[in-house]
Amino acid sequence: xxxxxxxxxxxxxxxxxxxxxxxxxxxxxxxxxxxxxxxxxxxxxxxxxxxxxxxxxxxxxxxxxxxxxxxxxxxxxxxxxxxxxxxxxxxxxxxxxxxxxxxxxxxxxxxxxxxxxxxxxxxxxxxxxxxxxxxxxxxxxxxxxxxxxxxxxxxxxxxxxxxxxxxxxxxxxxxxxxxxxxxxxxxxxxxxxxxxxxxxxxxxxxxxxxxxxxxxxxxxxxxxxxxxxxxxxxxxxxxxxxxxxxxxxxxxxxxxxxxxxxxxxxxxxxxxxxxxxxxxxxxxxxxxxxxxxxxxxxxxxxxxxxxxxxxxxxxxxxxxxxxxxxxxxxxxxxxxxxxxxxxxxxxxxxxxxxxxxxxxxxxxxxxxxxxxxxxxxxxxx
Amino acid sequence: xxxxxxxxxxxxxxxxxxxxxxxxxxxxxxxxxxxxxxxxxxxxxxxxxxxxxxxxxxxxxxxxxxxxxxxxxxxxxxxxxxxxxxxxxxxx
Numbered sequence: 001x002x003x004x005x006x007x008x009x010x011x012x013x014x015x016x017x018x019x020x021x022x023x024x025x026x027x028x029x030x031x032x033x034x035x036x037x038x039x040x041x042x043x044x045x046x047x048x049x050x051x052x053x054x055x056x057x058x059x060x061x062x063x064x065x066x067x068x069x070x071x072x073x074x075x076x077x078x079x080x081x082x083x084x085x086x087x088x089x090x091x092x093x094x095x096x097x098x099x100x101x102x103x104x105x106x107x108x109x110x111x112x113x114x115x116x117x118x119x120x121x122x123x124x125x126x127x128x129x130x131x132x133x134x135x136x137x138x139x140x141x142x143x144x145x146x147x148x149x150x151x152x153x154x155x156x157x158x159x160x161x162x163x164x165x166x167x168x169x170x171x172x173x174x175x176x177x178x179x180x181x182x183x184x185x186x187x188x189x190x191x192x193x194x195x196x197x198x199x200x201x202x203x204x205x206x207x208x209x210x211x212x213x214x215x216x217x218x219x220x221x222x223x224x225x226x227x228x229x230x231x232x233x234x235x236x237x238x239x240x241x242x243x244x245x246x247x248x249x250x251x252x253x254x255x256x257x258x259x260x261x262x263x264x265x266x267x268x269x270x271x272x273x274x275x276x277x278x279x280x281x282x283x284x285x286x287x288x289x290x291x292x293x294x295x296x297x298x299x300x301x302x303x304x305x306x307x308x309x310x311x312x313x314x315x316x317x318x319x320x321x322x323x324x325x326x327x328x329x330x331x332x333x334x335x336x337x338x339x340x341x342x343x344x345x346x347x348x349x350x351x352x353x354x355x356x357x358x359x360x361x362x363x364x365x366x367x368x369x370x371x372x373x374x375x376x377x378x379x380x381x
Numbered sequence: 382x383x384x385x386x387x388x389x390x391x392x393x394x395x396x397x398x399x400x401x402x403x404x405x406x407x408x409x410x411x412x413x414x415x416x417x418x419x420x421x422x423x424x425x426x427x428x429x430x431x432x433x434x435x436x437x438x439x440x441x442x443x444x445x446x447x448x449x450x451x452x453x454x455x456x457x458x459x460x461x462x463x464x465x466x467x468x469x470x471x472x473x
Binding site: 255287 | 410412413416417419422423424426453455456457460461462463464465466467468
């Protein structure tokens with residue numbers, strides 16, 4: 001392992017490997033990535049893989065739209081099959097309030113160039129004939145939303161970054177960070193120390209622990225979210241279906257499995273990754289309500305991951321005021337995978353050029369000190 | 382049929398040759414192999430393939446079980462129809 005590098009990236013998920021890839025692409029290859037376990041272990045590999053531009057705040061819409069443009073050409077760029085299905089996201093409304101809010105969000109999304117449109121229940125049936133629309137009051141649908149395989153994207157980023165000269169150390173644990181005169185100096189790991197000028201905190205739900213090593217208190221907290229997969233069957237569903245009303249999302253992967261989850265409003269923050277029967281029961285009930293035919297489908301596997309949740313459900317991006325060289329790239333609040341391509345690019349720009357091609361000031365951690373926040377409402381589960 | 386053509390994962394049609402190639406490509410712990418080859422994610426959830434792959438890994442890499450690492454066992458033990466889980470509220 002190198003003992004000196006311009007940049008040390010903490011975290012081998014889609015964000016960390018994405019930053020490594022983008023740095024290398026910009027010519028910065030004096031980079032070491034450290035990951036406590038294996039690629040995608042922490043959050044990326046546990047997520048539902050959804051890619052959505054239907055948000056309620058301008059920042060998230062802009063970031064998601066820029067990411068979609070990258071997902072669309074990723075197979076070619078990374079030389080992997082990322083299992084991308086651009087079949088849209090369908091978000092049904094179940095109350096008058098939801099109809100009003102979703103129409104308002106749609107107008108904002110349209111004004112930023114996202115082609116979301118309103119569907120009547122009849123149009124929903126045309127799009128997804130098996131869906132039970134009985135209690136629905138229409139839906140928004142954005143045809144350029146979709147989903148992809150998070151493992152494949154991360155592996156693609158990691159492989160290309162390595163080919164271009166980035167050093168990747170798996171099964172390596174960060175044990176400390178030296179800050180001298182308000183500046184990042186050194187990262188300690190269980191396999192040696194690395195002298196550095198930049199630390200990228202891409203540790204997802206574990207990022208507050210990394211922050212603390214540099215004396216930085218962070219406001220994000222890990223919340224368990226459970227998810228399941230069914231047996232595989234013939235492809236019939238292109239569209240990702242989510243309901244803020246139920247806290248539910250599901251889609252069919254290119255492998256043919258239905259993968260989906262449902263939130264638990266009583267979940268407390270903490271590092272709990274256990275699977276519960278309660279989740280399986282609630283998820284089965286919701287899936288069957290949405291598509292009665294699901295009652296004959298076998299569930300084969302359930303697991304859990306974390307939403308890395310900030311007080312306004314928007315990510316924490318950019319350099320920390322108090323510690324020069326300490327770059328935050330975390331706090332995605334359940335939508336890190338879909339924002340990864342553009343965030344990774346912006347973080348690389350920040351390190352190489354000292355500025356970014358899209359504004360990220362409003363996502364700096366200092367907003368929590370001033371309590372100068374605009375809440376993102378469209379978080380599922 | 383040569384040894385290389387033996388099917389290791391029946392759910393995903395993965396052969397011994399596929400496993401050996403993945404190990405040569407640097408996937409030297411079970412979980413990484415599992416994600417790379419998609420083994421252990423079909424109806425049997427690894428009950429057939431994981432012991433076989435573990436043996437191949439140990440033969441090829443001389444690694445200890447600690448280094449190979451066992452994949453996390455996920456519920457349920459056997460596939461279960463969603464309809465069976467769909468108990469009404471209050472019946473749980």
